[in-house]
Amino acid sequence: MDLSFLPRFPPPLGDVSVIALILLAGLGTGELFRRVLLLPRISGYVLAGVLLGPGTFGLLDRTMLEGAQLLVDIALGLILFELGSRLDWQWFRRNRWLLASSVTEIALSFALVWLVLALLRIPWLQAAIAAAIGAATGASVLLVVIHDQRADGLLTDRAVNLTALNNVFSVVAVTMLLAFLHLEYRPGVTILLLQPLYLLLGSTLLGYLASVALVLLARWLGKHEDLQFIALVAMVLLTVGFAKALQLSMLISLLALGVMARNRDRDRDLLPVEFGATAQVLFVVLFVITGAAVTLGELAAGAGVAVAYVLARLAGKLLGVVPFAGRSGLSARKAVLLGLTLMPMSATAVAMVEATAHYYPQFGERLAAVVLGAVLILELTAPLATQLALRAAGETHPEARWR
């Protein structure tokens, strides 16, 4: 009997089914988190990723994760574009104390984490890279919470602006530190300066070109939200594609795209991005995949270090924003809340760890052990902290709590 029409057993799961699995697992865990634990769904999505991921139950393996990479890129691209488009240089110029609090917040969270890790006998370069990664606030968590809660106000705006800057710092600092690492393997001083320069200028130029194209496209399309969303996704993907091909920074290119699209758009042809239901699908995938990069084993092994990392980082953020609060026009109470909104660490941190591991496998593995434990702790706690801080500041939408 010829049964060759039947599939192999077990049937090979294609990318499509993997994404369905990711979505369903995320959806289920997210809802359980919200209903039973009264925690934000985001934490649930991440935990679903942790459990499904190669490090835990292994339902998702490396190749499957790569199959979902496209969706992750779009999701992260949209988020970084939005982050860039909300960055307001004028504000930093008009309010120097705000700039001061940004600089100290970045410097202190970087320095304190580095110091604490060094005290815990982690080699200096590894500690420095881990600290530089930690200087960045997880833009995906922050912006998704803001959209979810429909938050609007001064604290929200400050959190977004400080996040944009600390993300840029983080990318540049990590790149420079990696050049040091490079030096250890292969001596040569030029790379120490040239690579960050190439990265910064090249990524900015790429973002600039994409922004010109996007604004022209939006003008031609007219004020149709759905058409403009398509154009935006296309330009975001184009930017991601070129950034990867040219070994530029995806993060800086997308931020630059957002910043410049907004500033060049004097006639307001570009409509504000509304993250509709489609984008929510992408965000679930993003958070599940972020979780999949983390393993519970890692956390168990380095729990102490991870906790120390998280606390030092939080102290740095708080000590950075609180002293300048009054002068920059923020009450002390709101400054503390602002510090809490800067807590999240997310997809971009994972991406930086993975990029390091890609070039320097051994070094990356040790780095992952330090950073990813902290990411896991923060994925489970920071969404709630951010949400509560925005609510305590009275900036969430009156109807958001029923969502």
Add this chain to the structure above:
Amino acid sequence: MTPLPFKTSELYTLGVELELQVLNSRDYNLTGGAVDLLSLLEKTPHPGDIKPEITEAMIEISTGIQRGYTGLRSELTDIREAMVREAERLNLSIAGGGAHPFQKWQDQRIFAAPRFKHIHDLYGYLAKQFTVFGQHVHIGCDSGHAAVRLIHLFSRYIPHFIALSASSPFFQGVETAFASSRLNSVSAFPLAGHMPFLADWDAFTEYFEHMRRLQVVESMKDFYWDIRPKPEYGTIEVRVCDTPLSLERAAALAEYARALARYLSEDKPLEPSADVYLVYGYNRFLACRFGLDAEVIDPYERRKRLLSEEIGYTLGLVSRYASDEAGAAALLRLRDVASLRRGDSVLLRERLAQSKSLSDVVRWAADLWMRG
């Protein structure tokens, strides 16, 4: 009956209150920045008074008692300077205009104060829909009797002030076809409208006491009338104006109200008439809907008249009562606005036709308010 004391004011003194829009500098939507802005302003010396309003994206400025146009305008300018300086630290923009063109009322948050919470509890969604922005002008009266009489006389001229200030053609993202859509939000309240046709202050006091015994009102604040007496200030308060787009226009409107009050009190061209209130509601609608293009009904002459012509004519009559030279010049500019029929609502529509973006319209309006 406890008599309602009317504080005697110096005749024809002036005071202005303006409700202003607090905006983000990103897409120029309303944003709940009043709390933070107010706490900064508490620490900065400035003339006048700056207070919260019903929702968090509103802020109210008010001047002290002024004798004329120049003093009023310079006090308003000083308040604005202080406010703009602090607003810029917070990355906020401030704008005039009777309504925000595209805010959604359900996004507004009630300002945390017992009085506003009470209003929200009582009126429900009307409270949030009340996120509209008006100019109130106080004019000093020497007695309650004079105040009641002046209100009746002034009521005939309400369309002038509506049309000259109208600056809310867009509401909730929609072209309303009205020059002033704001007053429609006020009309929803049960105690909106006009003061009844009462003969004098004693009659007014009796009416007020009666309403209080019936538990319809607790204080004068509960009447949302277009013009109401303010016994504790010794003024009448004209409340029909949209907040204009520019500070200069706000001062000019106050100057017109002051000169008109003086003309009506001293020249005595008219006597109070119940007929005014027969046409009142309809005239008010016509002025809101068509602005300076309206044709309104003259209750004394009993015929229709072009509002723009009537305003020009009246401004001519009252110009000799201008408080000073600058005030006279302001009245002349107001006359041009009327004769050209180019009020703020027209300018807003032109701007939209150019830019096709309500967000850009608000950005332009904010620039006009903060630097105009």
